[in-house]
Amino acid sequence: MYIIPREEINRIELEVKPDYLIAINKLVKQGIESALGEIGITVQINNDELQNWCRQIGSSFLDSESDIYYEKITEASPCQLMEIYDKLKRNYNFAVNIRGKRENVFKDDGWNRARRVEELATAKKFLEKCFPYNRFVSKEEEYDAYEYCKQMDITVCVYCNAQLTHTVIRGKQKKIRPQIDHFFPQSRFPMFALAFYNIVPACQNCNYIKGNKYCDLSKIYHPYDDRQSELRFVWNSRKLQIRYNKVVARCTAELFHTEDIYNMYEGIAEKIVEKAQSYNKQYIEDVMEIMNKHRLDGEKLSKDEIIRNIYDYVPREECFGTPLGELRHDILDDILRKAYC
Ligand SMILES: [Zn+2]
Incomplete structure:
Protein backbone atom coordinates (compact mmCIF):
# COMPACT_ATOMS: atom_id res chain seq x y z
CA MET A 1 0.00 0.00 0.00
CA TYR A 2 2.55 2.57 1.20
CA ILE A 3 0.30 5.58 0.57
CA ILE A 4 -2.57 6.75 2.73
CA PRO A 5 -5.65 7.58 0.59
CA ARG A 6 -6.22 11.31 0.04
CA GLU A 7 -9.52 11.44 1.98
CA GLU A 8 -7.81 9.77 4.97
CA ILE A 9 -4.94 12.26 4.77
CA ASN A 10 -7.51 15.08 4.78
CA ARG A 11 -9.13 13.63 7.91
CA ILE A 12 -5.76 13.16 9.62
CA GLU A 13 -4.69 16.72 8.81
CA LEU A 14 -7.98 18.10 10.05
CA GLU A 15 -8.52 15.95 13.13
CA VAL A 16 -5.16 14.59 14.27
CA LYS A 17 -2.46 17.04 13.24
CA PRO A 18 -3.71 20.10 15.19
CA ASP A 19 -3.87 18.24 18.55
CA TYR A 20 -0.56 16.57 17.83
CA LEU A 21 1.19 19.83 17.06
CA ILE A 22 -0.16 21.63 20.13
CA ALA A 23 1.03 18.85 22.43
CA ILE A 24 4.31 18.13 20.64
CA ASN A 25 5.34 21.76 20.21
CA LYS A 26 4.97 22.18 23.96
CA LEU A 27 7.08 19.08 24.57
CA VAL A 28 9.77 20.13 22.10
CA LYS A 29 9.96 23.69 23.46
CA GLN A 30 10.49 22.28 26.95
CA GLY A 31 13.03 19.85 25.52
CA ILE A 32 15.09 22.57 23.84
CA GLU A 33 14.92 24.89 26.85
CA SER A 34 16.01 22.16 29.21
CA ALA A 35 18.75 20.98 26.80
CA LEU A 36 20.06 24.57 26.63
CA GLY A 37 19.85 24.93 30.40
CA GLU A 38 21.80 21.71 30.92
CA ILE A 39 24.59 22.17 28.41
CA GLY A 40 27.15 22.05 31.19
CA ILE A 41 25.72 18.70 32.32
CA THR A 42 25.06 17.18 28.87
CA VAL A 43 28.37 18.28 27.42
CA GLN A 44 30.65 16.83 30.05
CA ILE A 45 33.68 16.78 27.85
CA ASN A 46 35.78 19.87 27.97
CA ASN A 47 35.11 21.27 24.53
CA ASP A 48 34.14 24.91 24.22
CA GLU A 49 33.46 24.56 20.50
CA LEU A 50 30.95 21.78 21.10
CA GLN A 51 29.24 23.74 23.86
CA ASN A 52 29.00 26.76 21.56
CA TRP A 53 27.55 24.60 18.79
CA CYS A 54 24.90 23.28 21.18
CA ARG A 55 24.06 26.83 22.28
CA GLN A 56 23.87 28.10 18.70
CA ILE A 57 21.74 25.29 17.28
CA GLY A 58 19.49 25.17 20.37
CA SER A 59 18.87 28.94 20.20
CA SER A 60 18.13 28.69 16.48
CA PHE A 61 15.57 25.94 17.15
CA LEU A 62 13.83 28.41 19.47
CA ASP A 63 14.10 31.41 17.15
CA SER A 64 10.87 31.85 15.15
CA GLU A 65 12.85 33.80 12.50
CA SER A 66 15.31 30.98 11.97
CA ASP A 67 14.98 28.47 9.14
CA ILE A 68 15.29 25.60 11.65
CA TYR A 69 12.65 26.93 14.10
CA TYR A 70 11.22 23.92 15.92
CA GLU A 71 7.61 24.61 14.89
CA LYS A 72 8.74 24.59 11.26
CA ILE A 73 10.32 21.18 11.84
CA THR A 74 7.37 19.56 13.62
CA GLU A 75 4.94 20.48 10.86
CA ALA A 76 7.24 20.25 7.83
CA SER A 77 6.25 18.05 4.90
CA PRO A 78 8.67 15.24 4.01
CA CYS A 79 10.22 17.38 1.23
CA GLN A 80 10.54 20.36 3.57
CA LEU A 81 12.26 18.13 6.14
CA MET A 82 14.91 17.30 3.56
CA GLU A 83 15.30 21.02 2.80
CA ILE A 84 15.76 21.69 6.52
CA TYR A 85 18.33 18.90 6.64
CA ASP A 86 20.25 20.58 3.80
CA LYS A 87 20.21 23.82 5.78
CA LEU A 88 21.50 22.02 8.86
CA LYS A 89 24.33 20.56 6.82
CA ARG A 90 25.11 23.92 5.24
CA ASN A 91 24.70 26.36 8.09
CA TYR A 92 24.73 24.45 11.37
CA ASN A 93 27.41 21.88 10.93
CA PHE A 94 30.15 21.27 13.40
CA ALA A 95 33.42 19.46 12.78
CA VAL A 96 34.87 17.04 15.28
CA ASN A 97 38.19 15.20 15.26
CA ILE A 98 37.85 11.59 14.20
CA ARG A 99 41.12 9.69 13.99
CA GLY A 100 42.99 12.89 13.26
CA LYS A 101 40.49 13.98 10.58
CA ARG A 102 37.93 16.76 10.91
CA GLU A 103 34.44 15.39 10.18
CA ASN A 104 31.07 17.10 10.28
CA VAL A 105 28.33 16.04 12.71
CA PHE A 106 25.62 16.27 10.00
CA LYS A 107 26.92 13.81 7.48
CA ASP A 108 25.06 11.55 5.09
CA ASP A 109 26.34 8.34 6.59
CA GLY A 110 24.52 9.12 9.83
CA TRP A 111 25.72 8.95 13.39
CA ASN A 112 27.12 5.43 13.41
CA ARG A 113 30.50 6.92 14.21
CA ALA A 114 28.93 8.36 17.39
CA ARG A 115 29.45 5.09 19.21
CA ARG A 116 33.17 5.59 19.05
CA VAL A 117 33.49 9.36 19.19
CA GLU A 118 32.44 11.04 22.40
CA GLU A 119 31.93 14.47 20.84
CA LEU A 120 29.58 13.06 18.21
CA ALA A 121 27.68 11.05 20.79
CA THR A 122 27.27 14.22 22.85
CA ALA A 123 26.04 16.25 19.85
CA LYS A 124 23.49 13.53 19.05
CA LYS A 125 22.38 13.34 22.69
CA PHE A 126 21.85 17.10 22.66
CA LEU A 127 19.55 16.86 19.62
CA GLU A 128 17.66 13.96 21.22
CA LYS A 129 17.10 16.10 24.30
CA CYS A 130 15.76 18.94 22.14
CA PHE A 131 13.27 16.60 20.42
CA PRO A 132 12.39 14.26 23.30
CA TYR A 133 10.83 11.27 21.53
CA ASN A 134 11.36 9.25 24.72
CA ARG A 135 8.77 11.44 26.46
CA PHE A 136 6.29 10.87 23.64
CA VAL A 137 6.47 7.10 24.18
CA SER A 138 6.89 7.15 27.97
CA LYS A 139 3.16 6.72 28.84
CA GLU A 140 3.60 9.63 31.26
CA GLU A 141 2.44 12.49 29.05
CA GLU A 142 -1.24 13.31 28.69
CA TYR A 143 -0.92 13.34 24.90
CA ASP A 144 1.46 10.62 23.84
CA ALA A 145 2.03 7.90 21.26
CA TYR A 146 -1.14 6.09 22.39
CA GLU A 147 -3.33 9.16 21.96
CA TYR A 148 -1.72 9.87 18.60
CA CYS A 149 -2.23 6.29 17.34
CA LYS A 150 -5.81 6.25 18.64
CA GLN A 151 -6.60 9.47 16.79
CA MET A 152 -4.83 8.28 13.66
CA ASP A 153 -7.17 5.27 13.71
CA ILE A 154 -5.15 3.36 11.14
CA THR A 155 -6.12 -0.21 11.91
CA VAL A 156 -4.11 -1.99 9.22
CA CYS A 157 -0.40 -1.37 8.66
CA VAL A 158 0.14 1.36 6.06
CA TYR A 159 3.26 -0.31 4.75
CA CYS A 160 2.15 -3.94 4.25
CA ASN A 161 -1.67 -3.73 4.22
CA ALA A 162 -1.60 -7.11 5.99
CA GLN A 163 -1.06 -6.81 9.76
CA LEU A 164 -3.50 -5.19 12.17
CA THR A 165 -2.30 -2.04 13.93
CA HIS A 166 -4.94 -1.46 16.57
CA THR A 167 -4.74 0.87 19.54
CA VAL A 168 -6.41 -0.16 22.78
CA ILE A 169 -6.77 2.25 25.70
CA ARG A 170 -9.01 1.15 28.59
CA GLY A 171 -9.73 4.06 30.91
CA LYS A 172 -6.30 5.19 31.99
CA GLN A 173 -4.63 1.98 30.94
CA LYS A 174 -2.72 2.22 27.71
CA LYS A 175 -2.69 -1.37 26.52
CA ILE A 176 -1.84 -1.81 22.85
CA ARG A 177 -0.63 0.45 20.07
CA PRO A 178 1.17 0.02 16.76
CA GLN A 179 4.88 0.63 16.58
CA ILE A 180 5.94 4.01 15.31
CA ASP A 181 8.18 4.09 12.29
CA HIS A 182 10.37 7.10 11.59
CA PHE A 183 10.30 7.46 7.82
CA PHE A 184 13.62 9.31 7.99
CA PRO A 185 15.28 7.17 10.64
CA GLN A 186 15.63 8.55 14.10
CA SER A 187 19.20 7.29 14.36
CA ARG A 188 20.27 9.59 11.53
CA PHE A 189 17.74 12.41 11.98
CA PRO A 190 17.21 12.80 15.77
CA MET A 191 15.94 16.36 15.13
CA PHE A 192 13.02 14.92 13.10
CA ALA A 193 12.03 12.35 15.74
CA LEU A 194 8.78 14.20 16.48
CA ALA A 195 8.03 15.74 13.08
CA PHE A 196 4.41 14.98 12.25
CA TYR A 197 5.09 13.71 8.72
CA ASN A 198 8.04 11.67 9.83
CA ILE A 199 6.17 9.33 12.15
CA VAL A 200 4.02 6.51 10.83
CA PRO A 201 2.07 3.93 12.83
CA ALA A 202 3.24 0.57 11.48
CA CYS A 203 3.25 -3.11 12.31
CA GLN A 204 6.20 -4.68 14.08
CA ASN A 205 7.36 -6.58 10.98
CA CYS A 206 7.48 -3.53 8.73
CA ASN A 207 9.11 -1.35 11.35
CA TYR A 208 11.74 -4.02 11.89
CA ILE A 209 12.31 -4.68 8.18
CA LYS A 210 12.65 -0.98 7.37
CA GLY A 211 14.93 -0.45 10.37
CA ASN A 212 17.38 2.42 9.99
CA LYS A 213 17.43 2.41 6.21
CA TYR A 214 17.42 5.84 4.66
CA CYS A 215 14.48 6.53 2.35
CA ASP A 216 15.19 8.76 -0.60
CA LEU A 217 11.90 10.43 -1.56
CA SER A 218 12.70 10.10 -5.25
CA LYS A 219 13.00 6.32 -4.89
CA ILE A 220 10.56 5.40 -2.11
CA TYR A 221 6.86 6.22 -1.62
CA HIS A 222 6.06 8.23 1.49
CA PRO A 223 2.75 7.34 3.26
CA TYR A 224 1.54 10.94 2.77
CA ASP A 225 2.64 10.96 -0.85
CA ASP A 226 0.76 12.71 -3.65
CA ARG A 227 1.74 9.94 -6.03
CA GLN A 228 -0.40 6.87 -6.69
CA SER A 229 1.04 3.52 -5.68
CA GLU A 230 1.75 1.64 -8.92
ZN1 LIG B 1 3.27 -3.89 8.10
Whole structure:
Protein backbone atom coordinates (compact mmCIF):
# COMPACT_ATOMS: atom_id res chain seq x y z
CA MET A 1 0.00 0.00 0.00
CA TYR A 2 2.55 2.57 1.20
CA ILE A 3 0.30 5.58 0.57
CA ILE A 4 -2.57 6.75 2.73
CA PRO A 5 -5.65 7.58 0.59
CA ARG A 6 -6.22 11.31 0.04
CA GLU A 7 -9.52 11.44 1.98
CA GLU A 8 -7.81 9.77 4.97
CA ILE A 9 -4.94 12.26 4.77
CA ASN A 10 -7.51 15.08 4.78
CA ARG A 11 -9.13 13.63 7.91
CA ILE A 12 -5.76 13.16 9.62
CA GLU A 13 -4.69 16.72 8.81
CA LEU A 14 -7.98 18.10 10.05
CA GLU A 15 -8.52 15.95 13.13
CA VAL A 16 -5.16 14.59 14.27
CA LYS A 17 -2.46 17.04 13.24
CA PRO A 18 -3.71 20.10 15.19
CA ASP A 19 -3.87 18.24 18.55
CA TYR A 20 -0.56 16.57 17.83
CA LEU A 21 1.19 19.83 17.06
CA ILE A 22 -0.16 21.63 20.13
CA ALA A 23 1.03 18.85 22.43
CA ILE A 24 4.31 18.13 20.64
CA ASN A 25 5.34 21.76 20.21
CA LYS A 26 4.97 22.18 23.96
CA LEU A 27 7.08 19.08 24.57
CA VAL A 28 9.77 20.13 22.10
CA LYS A 29 9.96 23.69 23.46
CA GLN A 30 10.49 22.28 26.95
CA GLY A 31 13.03 19.85 25.52
CA ILE A 32 15.09 22.57 23.84
CA GLU A 33 14.92 24.89 26.85
CA SER A 34 16.01 22.16 29.21
CA ALA A 35 18.75 20.98 26.80
CA LEU A 36 20.06 24.57 26.63
CA GLY A 37 19.85 24.93 30.40
CA GLU A 38 21.80 21.71 30.92
CA ILE A 39 24.59 22.17 28.41
CA GLY A 40 27.15 22.05 31.19
CA ILE A 41 25.72 18.70 32.32
CA THR A 42 25.06 17.18 28.87
CA VAL A 43 28.37 18.28 27.42
CA GLN A 44 30.65 16.83 30.05
CA ILE A 45 33.68 16.78 27.85
CA ASN A 46 35.78 19.87 27.97
CA ASN A 47 35.11 21.27 24.53
CA ASP A 48 34.14 24.91 24.22
CA GLU A 49 33.46 24.56 20.50
CA LEU A 50 30.95 21.78 21.10
CA GLN A 51 29.24 23.74 23.86
CA ASN A 52 29.00 26.76 21.56
CA TRP A 53 27.55 24.60 18.79
CA CYS A 54 24.90 23.28 21.18
CA ARG A 55 24.06 26.83 22.28
CA GLN A 56 23.87 28.10 18.70
CA ILE A 57 21.74 25.29 17.28
CA GLY A 58 19.49 25.17 20.37
CA SER A 59 18.87 28.94 20.20
CA SER A 60 18.13 28.69 16.48
CA PHE A 61 15.57 25.94 17.15
CA LEU A 62 13.83 28.41 19.47
CA ASP A 63 14.10 31.41 17.15
CA SER A 64 10.87 31.85 15.15
CA GLU A 65 12.85 33.80 12.50
CA SER A 66 15.31 30.98 11.97
CA ASP A 67 14.98 28.47 9.14
CA ILE A 68 15.29 25.60 11.65
CA TYR A 69 12.65 26.93 14.10
CA TYR A 70 11.22 23.92 15.92
CA GLU A 71 7.61 24.61 14.89
CA LYS A 72 8.74 24.59 11.26
CA ILE A 73 10.32 21.18 11.84
CA THR A 74 7.37 19.56 13.62
CA GLU A 75 4.94 20.48 10.86
CA ALA A 76 7.24 20.25 7.83
CA SER A 77 6.25 18.05 4.90
CA PRO A 78 8.67 15.24 4.01
CA CYS A 79 10.22 17.38 1.23
CA GLN A 80 10.54 20.36 3.57
CA LEU A 81 12.26 18.13 6.14
CA MET A 82 14.91 17.30 3.56
CA GLU A 83 15.30 21.02 2.80
CA ILE A 84 15.76 21.69 6.52
CA TYR A 85 18.33 18.90 6.64
CA ASP A 86 20.25 20.58 3.80
CA LYS A 87 20.21 23.82 5.78
CA LEU A 88 21.50 22.02 8.86
CA LYS A 89 24.33 20.56 6.82
CA ARG A 90 25.11 23.92 5.24
CA ASN A 91 24.70 26.36 8.09
CA TYR A 92 24.73 24.45 11.37
CA ASN A 93 27.41 21.88 10.93
CA PHE A 94 30.15 21.27 13.40
CA ALA A 95 33.42 19.46 12.78
CA VAL A 96 34.87 17.04 15.28
CA ASN A 97 38.19 15.20 15.26
CA ILE A 98 37.85 11.59 14.20
CA ARG A 99 41.12 9.69 13.99
CA GLY A 100 42.99 12.89 13.26
CA LYS A 101 40.49 13.98 10.58
CA ARG A 102 37.93 16.76 10.91
CA GLU A 103 34.44 15.39 10.18
CA ASN A 104 31.07 17.10 10.28
CA VAL A 105 28.33 16.04 12.71
CA PHE A 106 25.62 16.27 10.00
CA LYS A 107 26.92 13.81 7.48
CA ASP A 108 25.06 11.55 5.09
CA ASP A 109 26.34 8.34 6.59
CA GLY A 110 24.52 9.12 9.83
CA TRP A 111 25.72 8.95 13.39
CA ASN A 112 27.12 5.43 13.41
CA ARG A 113 30.50 6.92 14.21
CA ALA A 114 28.93 8.36 17.39
CA ARG A 115 29.45 5.09 19.21
CA ARG A 116 33.17 5.59 19.05
CA VAL A 117 33.49 9.36 19.19
CA GLU A 118 32.44 11.04 22.40
CA GLU A 119 31.93 14.47 20.84
CA LEU A 120 29.58 13.06 18.21
CA ALA A 121 27.68 11.05 20.79
CA THR A 122 27.27 14.22 22.85
CA ALA A 123 26.04 16.25 19.85
CA LYS A 124 23.49 13.53 19.05
CA LYS A 125 22.38 13.34 22.69
CA PHE A 126 21.85 17.10 22.66
CA LEU A 127 19.55 16.86 19.62
CA GLU A 128 17.66 13.96 21.22
CA LYS A 129 17.10 16.10 24.30
CA CYS A 130 15.76 18.94 22.14
CA PHE A 131 13.27 16.60 20.42
CA PRO A 132 12.39 14.26 23.30
CA TYR A 133 10.83 11.27 21.53
CA ASN A 134 11.36 9.25 24.72
CA ARG A 135 8.77 11.44 26.46
CA PHE A 136 6.29 10.87 23.64
CA VAL A 137 6.47 7.10 24.18
CA SER A 138 6.89 7.15 27.97
CA LYS A 139 3.16 6.72 28.84
CA GLU A 140 3.60 9.63 31.26
CA GLU A 141 2.44 12.49 29.05
CA GLU A 142 -1.24 13.31 28.69
CA TYR A 143 -0.92 13.34 24.90
CA ASP A 144 1.46 10.62 23.84
CA ALA A 145 2.03 7.90 21.26
CA TYR A 146 -1.14 6.09 22.39
CA GLU A 147 -3.33 9.16 21.96
CA TYR A 148 -1.72 9.87 18.60
CA CYS A 149 -2.23 6.29 17.34
CA LYS A 150 -5.81 6.25 18.64
CA GLN A 151 -6.60 9.47 16.79
CA MET A 152 -4.83 8.28 13.66
CA ASP A 153 -7.17 5.27 13.71
CA ILE A 154 -5.15 3.36 11.14
CA THR A 155 -6.12 -0.21 11.91
CA VAL A 156 -4.11 -1.99 9.22
CA CYS A 157 -0.40 -1.37 8.66
CA VAL A 158 0.14 1.36 6.06
CA TYR A 159 3.26 -0.31 4.75
CA CYS A 160 2.15 -3.94 4.25
CA ASN A 161 -1.67 -3.73 4.22
CA ALA A 162 -1.60 -7.11 5.99
CA GLN A 163 -1.06 -6.81 9.76
CA LEU A 164 -3.50 -5.19 12.17
CA THR A 165 -2.30 -2.04 13.93
CA HIS A 166 -4.94 -1.46 16.57
CA THR A 167 -4.74 0.87 19.54
CA VAL A 168 -6.41 -0.16 22.78
CA ILE A 169 -6.77 2.25 25.70
CA ARG A 170 -9.01 1.15 28.59
CA GLY A 171 -9.73 4.06 30.91
CA LYS A 172 -6.30 5.19 31.99
CA GLN A 173 -4.63 1.98 30.94
CA LYS A 174 -2.72 2.22 27.71
CA LYS A 175 -2.69 -1.37 26.52
CA ILE A 176 -1.84 -1.81 22.85
CA ARG A 177 -0.63 0.45 20.07
CA PRO A 178 1.17 0.02 16.76
CA GLN A 179 4.88 0.63 16.58
CA ILE A 180 5.94 4.01 15.31
CA ASP A 181 8.18 4.09 12.29
CA HIS A 182 10.37 7.10 11.59
CA PHE A 183 10.30 7.46 7.82
CA PHE A 184 13.62 9.31 7.99
CA PRO A 185 15.28 7.17 10.64
CA GLN A 186 15.63 8.55 14.10
CA SER A 187 19.20 7.29 14.36
CA ARG A 188 20.27 9.59 11.53
CA PHE A 189 17.74 12.41 11.98
CA PRO A 190 17.21 12.80 15.77
CA MET A 191 15.94 16.36 15.13
CA PHE A 192 13.02 14.92 13.10
CA ALA A 193 12.03 12.35 15.74
CA LEU A 194 8.78 14.20 16.48
CA ALA A 195 8.03 15.74 13.08
CA PHE A 196 4.41 14.98 12.25
CA TYR A 197 5.09 13.71 8.72
CA ASN A 198 8.04 11.67 9.83
CA ILE A 199 6.17 9.33 12.15
CA VAL A 200 4.02 6.51 10.83
CA PRO A 201 2.07 3.93 12.83
CA ALA A 202 3.24 0.57 11.48
CA CYS A 203 3.25 -3.11 12.31
CA GLN A 204 6.20 -4.68 14.08
CA ASN A 205 7.36 -6.58 10.98
CA CYS A 206 7.48 -3.53 8.73
CA ASN A 207 9.11 -1.35 11.35
CA TYR A 208 11.74 -4.02 11.89
CA ILE A 209 12.31 -4.68 8.18
CA LYS A 210 12.65 -0.98 7.37
CA GLY A 211 14.93 -0.45 10.37
CA ASN A 212 17.38 2.42 9.99
CA LYS A 213 17.43 2.41 6.21
CA TYR A 214 17.42 5.84 4.66
CA CYS A 215 14.48 6.53 2.35
CA ASP A 216 15.19 8.76 -0.60
CA LEU A 217 11.90 10.43 -1.56
CA SER A 218 12.70 10.10 -5.25
CA LYS A 219 13.00 6.32 -4.89
CA ILE A 220 10.56 5.40 -2.11
CA TYR A 221 6.86 6.22 -1.62
CA HIS A 222 6.06 8.23 1.49
CA PRO A 223 2.75 7.34 3.26
CA TYR A 224 1.54 10.94 2.77
CA ASP A 225 2.64 10.96 -0.85
CA ASP A 226 0.76 12.71 -3.65
CA ARG A 227 1.74 9.94 -6.03
CA GLN A 228 -0.40 6.87 -6.69
CA SER A 229 1.04 3.52 -5.68
CA GLU A 230 1.75 1.64 -8.92
CA LEU A 231 1.84 -1.86 -7.52
CA ARG A 232 -0.58 -4.61 -8.43
CA PHE A 233 -1.06 -8.19 -7.27
CA VAL A 234 -1.72 -10.73 -10.01
CA TRP A 235 -2.42 -14.44 -10.04
CA ASN A 236 -0.36 -15.86 -12.85
CA SER A 237 0.73 -19.44 -13.68
CA ARG A 238 -0.71 -20.62 -10.35
CA LYS A 239 1.48 -18.15 -8.47
CA LEU A 240 0.97 -14.87 -6.69
CA GLN A 241 3.03 -12.17 -8.35
CA ILE A 242 3.48 -8.45 -7.94
CA ARG A 243 3.66 -6.13 -10.94
CA TYR A 244 5.24 -2.69 -10.70
CA ASN A 245 4.42 0.04 -13.16
CA LYS A 246 7.02 2.39 -11.80
CA VAL A 247 10.58 2.01 -10.53
CA VAL A 248 9.60 3.76 -7.30
CA ALA A 249 6.97 1.05 -6.64
CA ARG A 250 9.58 -1.67 -7.13
CA CYS A 251 12.17 0.11 -4.93
CA THR A 252 9.59 0.61 -2.18
CA ALA A 253 8.56 -3.06 -2.33
CA GLU A 254 12.21 -4.09 -2.17
CA LEU A 255 12.79 -1.90 0.87
CA PHE A 256 9.82 -3.46 2.69
CA HIS A 257 10.46 -7.03 1.44
CA THR A 258 6.91 -7.01 0.12
CA GLU A 259 7.39 -10.07 -2.09
CA ASP A 260 8.77 -12.11 0.83
CA ILE A 261 5.88 -11.03 3.03
CA TYR A 262 3.24 -11.81 0.40
CA ASN A 263 4.79 -15.21 -0.35
CA MET A 264 3.34 -16.17 3.02
CA TYR A 265 -0.14 -15.28 1.74
CA GLU A 266 0.04 -17.29 -1.48
CA GLY A 267 -2.21 -20.00 0.02
CA ILE A 268 -4.88 -17.38 0.82
CA ALA A 269 -4.59 -15.97 -2.71
CA GLU A 270 -5.01 -19.46 -4.17
CA LYS A 271 -8.22 -20.02 -2.20
CA ILE A 272 -9.59 -16.66 -3.36
CA VAL A 273 -8.84 -17.60 -6.97
CA GLU A 274 -10.33 -21.10 -6.67
CA LYS A 275 -13.56 -19.72 -5.29
CA ALA A 276 -13.77 -16.99 -7.93
CA GLN A 277 -13.23 -19.48 -10.74
CA SER A 278 -15.72 -22.07 -9.43
CA TYR A 279 -18.90 -20.59 -10.86
CA ASN A 280 -20.09 -19.28 -14.18
CA LYS A 281 -21.93 -16.07 -14.98
CA GLN A 282 -25.33 -17.72 -14.56
CA TYR A 283 -24.55 -18.51 -10.92
CA ILE A 284 -24.43 -14.81 -10.05
CA GLU A 285 -27.71 -14.19 -11.88
CA ASP A 286 -29.36 -17.09 -9.99
CA VAL A 287 -27.99 -16.01 -6.60
CA MET A 288 -29.11 -12.45 -7.28
CA GLU A 289 -32.62 -13.60 -8.08
CA ILE A 290 -32.88 -15.81 -4.97
CA MET A 291 -31.34 -13.27 -2.59
CA ASN A 292 -33.52 -10.44 -3.83
CA LYS A 293 -36.64 -12.61 -3.77
CA HIS A 294 -36.14 -13.60 -0.13
CA ARG A 295 -34.86 -10.37 1.38
CA LEU A 296 -36.94 -9.39 4.39
CA ASP A 297 -36.49 -5.64 3.95
CA GLY A 298 -37.57 -5.77 0.32
CA GLU A 299 -34.46 -3.95 -0.83
CA LYS A 300 -32.84 -5.09 -4.04
CA LEU A 301 -29.12 -5.83 -4.06
CA SER A 302 -27.17 -4.80 -7.12
CA LYS A 303 -24.97 -7.21 -9.04
CA ASP A 304 -21.88 -5.55 -7.54
CA GLU A 305 -23.23 -6.04 -4.03
CA ILE A 306 -24.00 -9.70 -4.74
CA ILE A 307 -20.49 -10.23 -6.12
CA ARG A 308 -19.08 -8.54 -3.07
CA ASN A 309 -21.11 -10.79 -0.75
CA ILE A 310 -20.13 -13.98 -2.49
CA TYR A 311 -16.44 -13.39 -3.03
CA ASP A 312 -15.54 -10.94 -0.24
CA TYR A 313 -14.50 -8.56 -2.96
CA VAL A 314 -12.89 -5.37 -1.61
CA PRO A 315 -13.52 -2.19 -3.65
CA ARG A 316 -10.47 0.00 -4.26
CA GLU A 317 -11.64 2.69 -1.80
CA GLU A 318 -11.86 0.12 1.02
CA CYS A 319 -8.47 -1.55 0.51
CA PHE A 320 -6.87 0.77 3.04
CA GLY A 321 -8.03 -0.46 6.42
CA THR A 322 -8.85 -3.99 5.22
CA PRO A 323 -6.18 -6.61 5.95
CA LEU A 324 -4.96 -7.98 2.59
CA GLY A 325 -7.51 -5.63 0.97
CA GLU A 326 -5.24 -4.83 -1.98
CA LEU A 327 -4.47 -8.46 -2.62
CA ARG A 328 -8.18 -9.38 -2.62
CA HIS A 329 -9.10 -6.39 -4.74
CA ASP A 330 -6.45 -6.86 -7.41
CA ILE A 331 -6.74 -10.59 -8.02
CA LEU A 332 -10.54 -10.67 -7.78
CA ASP A 333 -10.83 -7.63 -10.02
CA ASP A 334 -8.92 -9.44 -12.77
CA ILE A 335 -10.88 -12.69 -12.54
CA LEU A 336 -14.34 -11.21 -12.02
CA ARG A 337 -13.91 -8.65 -14.77
CA LYS A 338 -13.10 -11.43 -17.22
CA ALA A 339 -15.94 -13.64 -15.95
CA TYR A 340 -18.82 -11.20 -15.59
CA CYS A 341 -18.20 -8.19 -17.78
ZN1 LIG B 1 3.27 -3.89 8.10
